[in-house]
Amino acid sequence: MNAVSRNELKALRAVLEIDVNNHPGVMSHIVGLFARRACNVEGILCLPVGDGRQSRIWLLVNEDGRLAQMIRQVDKLEDVLAIRRHAGDHAVFAGLTDHFRP
Amino acid sequence: MTETLTGARITVRLLERQGIGLVTGYPGGAILPIYDALAQSTTIRHVLARHEQGAGFIAQGMARASGEVAVCLASSGPGATNLLTAIADAKLDSIPLVAITGQVPKAMIGTDAFQEVDTYGLTVPITKHNFLVSSAEELLEVIPRAFAIAASGRPGPVLIDIPKDVQNQAIEVAAWPAPGGRQLPPPAPGDDLAAAASLINAARRPLLYLGGGVIHSGAAAAAVDLAEKANLPTVMTLMALGAMPVDHPLSLGMLGMHGARYCNLALDECDLLIALGARFDDRATGKVAAFCPQAKIVHIDIDPAELDKIKTAHVGITADVGEALARLLPLVARNPRSAWVERIDQLKREFPQALPGLDDPRSHFGLIRTVAACLDDDAVIATDVGQHQMWVAQAYPLRRPRQWLTSGGLGTMGFGVPAAIGAALAAPQRTVVCFTGDGSILMNLQELVTAGEENVNIKIVLMNNAVLGLVHQQQTLFYGERLFASQFRALPDFCKAAQALGIAAVDLDAAANPCAALVEAIARPGPCLIHASIDAGEKVYPMVPPGAANRDMIGA
Numbered sequence: 001m002n003a004v005s006r007n008e009l010k011a012l013r014a015v016l017e018i019d020v021n022n023h024p025g026v027m028s029h030i031v032g033l034f035a036r037r038a039c040n041v042e043g044i045l046c047l048p049v050g051d052g053r054q055s056r057i058w059l060l061v062n063e064d065g066r067l068a069q070m071i072r073q074v075d076k077l078e079d080v081l082a083i084r085r086h087a088g089d090h091a092v093f094a095g096l097t098d099h100f101r102p
Numbered sequence: 103m104t105e106t107l108t109g110a111r112i113t114v115r116l117l118e119r120q121g122i123g124l125v126t127g128y129p130g131g132a133i134l135p136i137y138d139a140l141a142q143s144t145t146i147r148h149v150l151a152r153h154e155q156g157a158g159f160i161a162q163g164m165a166r167a168s169g170e171v172a173v174c175l176a177s178s179g180p181g182a183t184n185l186l187t188a189i190a191d192a193k194l195d196s197i198p199l200v201a202i203t204g205q206v207p208k209a210m211i212g213t214d215a216f217q218e219v220d221t222y223g224l225t226v227p228i229t230k231h232n233f234l235v236s237s238a239e240e241l242l243e244v245i246p247r248a249f250a251i252a253a254s255g256r257p258g259p260v261l262i263d264i265p266k267d268v269q270n271q272a273i274e275v276a277a278w279p280a281p282g283g284r285q286l287p288p289p290a291p292g293d294d295l296a297a298a299a300s301l302i303n304a305a306r307r308p309l310l311y312l313g314g315g316v317i318h319s320g321a322a323a324a325a326v327d328l329a330e331k332a333n334l335p336t337v338m339t340l341m342a343l344g345a346m347p348v349d350h351p352l353s354l355g356m357l358g359m360h361g362a363r364y365c366n367l368a369l370d371e372c373d374l375l376i377a378l379g380a381r382f383d384d385r386a387t388g389k390v391a392a393f394c395p396q397a398k399i400v401h402i403d404i405d406p407a408e409l410d411k412i413k414t415a416h417v418g419i420t421a422d423v424g425e426a427l428a429r430l431l432p433l434v435a436r437n438p439r440s441a442w443v444e445r446i447d448q449l450k451r452e453f454p455q456a457l458p459g460l461d462d463p464r465s466h467f468g469l470i471r472t473v474a475a476c477l478d479d480d481a482v483i484a485t486d487v488g489q490h491q492m493w494v495a496q497a498y499p500l501r502r503p504r505q506w507l508t509s510g511g512l513g514t515m516g517f518g519v520p521a522a523i524g525a526a527l528a529a530p531q532r533t534v535v536c537f538t539g540d541g542s543i544l545m546n547l548q549e550l551v552t553a554g555e556e557n558v559n560i561k562i563v564l565m566n567n568a569v570l571g572l573v574h575q576q577q578t579l580f581y582g583e584r585l586f587a588s589q590f591r592a593l594p595d596f597c598k599a600a601q602a603l604g605i606a607a608v609d610l611d612a613a614a615n616p617c618a619a620l621v622e623a624i625a626r627p628g629p630c631l632i633h634a635s636i637d638a639g640e641k642v643y644p645m646v647p648p649g650a651a652n653r654d655m656i657g658a
Binding site for chain 2: 032069072075076077
């Protein structure tokens with residue numbers, strides 16, 4: 001990834017890191033908050049953490065004026081333990097390009 | 103002592119342990135084990151609705167009138183989908199409900215089994231939280247937690263979907279969990295309260311803006327104390343009516359789309375808006391950019407996601423309004439604020455709320471005031487949705503929190519009759535009046551049978567103009583008078599329909615003395631429909647046209 005596209009990513013995207021209880025339905029609660037606003041979720045990564053009772057979800061989303069409020073709504077969900085916002089060029093999605101060639 | 107119990111018995115036992123004495127619902131195949139267990143309960147009474155939506159709104163009426171979590175039950179598939187509107191309505195108005203639905207057995211989920219629908223998926227966006235229970239053991243955790251979630255923080259509906267095999271699964275129960283109750287949020291930060299107090303103390307033209315959260319928090323008296331101590335003129339949302347008596351000298355009544363002109367003009371002039379348990383709904387603010395354009399904002403709400411959502415607050419505090427007010431009050435200085443209070447009184451004189459026809463019980467405002475004259479503040483006033491709802495909001499002397507039950511956020515026609523039944527079941531000593539319209543009552547007419555069966559003390563005042571009044575009004579004002587699909591070409595004889603469904607009916611149109619007929623109908627115990635024709639040409643005025651600023655109200 002070159003410097004230009006990384007800068008673009010930083011401006012246009014945001015990365016959200018969400019700690020959740022690991023059980024069915026949590027993902028639909030979270031992505032539903034984006035879908036109802038017609039906000040596309042550009043990337044999703046999710047794996048269990050530790051003993052598997054919790055998971056961590058990483059979302060790549062478009063920068064949007066409503067994002068701050070959406071983050072507060074995500075934070076309010078019963079199964080969300082914590083949410084952190086990172087810049088759009090966060091490394092978590094960077095190494096995945098090989099798996100997403102057309 | 104260890105007992106062997108089925109999931110259904112555990113569910114009912116946990117409801118009993120929550121102190122639930124009354125549930126409402128509608129049975130069906132997938133929830134029959136729970137109904138069978140319910141039949142054996144000696145402490146829980148079940149009220150059978152005639153439609154699951156009716157059950158949902160009966161539960162809402164119980165919760166709104168009492169402030170306690172209410173429970174409704176439905177079966178899988180259509181039972182669950184019929185509940186959805188009442189659940190969504192509870193979400194938007196922050197009403198604590200626990201809805202329990204039966205589901206097809208776990209092994210059949212996902213197979214499009216008979217009466218299978220993805221209840222969990224359907225209720226994700228309309229509940230505060232929802233559960234699909236996968237074992238009888240889980241019920242011991244899920245049910246108390248559902249009550250805690252429904253009642254804590256910003257209240258709301260919680261759905262528990264229980265597959266039939268989980269209801270039938272027998273397990274050994276050695277110990278019972280503590281009932282789930284309201285958990286208090288962290289106290290308001292002291293420095294934020296101090297900052298809010300200093301803004302209030304420095305303001306020359308402050309206004310207090312009360313929302314439904316003030317009612318939910320039980321903070322109405324504290325809000326009135328604050329208003330009186332600092333001489334804060336006070337506006338209320340539709341949801342907050344009754345928090346301050348509308349005839350209190352500091353009350354400006356309801357703000358927004360159908361608020362009094364003096365109220366919206368006062369908001370235009372204020373230099374500080376103190377929003378308590380309110381969410382700056384579009385029907386309250388009108389065009390947001392023009393709402394309180396000169397004002398700094400203090401916003402106290404229990405839900406952090408409401409702060410800075412529509413308007414950025416200068417001081418935003420996440421807290422229970424009652425707790426915050428108790429600590430804010432000593433920090434706020436007494437202040438006669440005579441120039442501002444005088445200006446408010448001048449606005450009230452110059453731009454009064456027009457209530458034509460108050461002396462004529464055959465007019466809409468006259469009918470509402472005549473009903474009010476028959477009752478005291480102990481009565482509960484429910485409405486449906488439409489012109490009648492706005493007229494009652496404008497004209498009824500609401501003076502008590504939880505006196506007023508109305509569908510605010512979702513604006514659901516069909517809310518009124520079942521909600522009134524629920525209120526009457528929760529508070530049998532009170533008279534419950536439901537103002538409704540010819541459109542709304544037909545949306546849950548079947549619940550008249552429930553009202554008759556339970557012999558609840560509700561008086562349904564049907565204001566019949568044979569049109570969908572608010573649609574008719576908007577088509578007249580904003581769609582070139584092209585009236586389409588808003589005039590009923592056929593309507594039932596409502597009095598005969600009510601009698602056929604098992605309740606008494608009085609037709610004020612036919613009464614020689616409508617006042618006397620009304621007094622008699624309200625005084626007679628039990629359910630009664632009171633029918634009154636009104637003029638289809640009457641509008642709800644003043645009105646902020648959709649998208650306009652509140653100052654640009656039309657009419658009256």
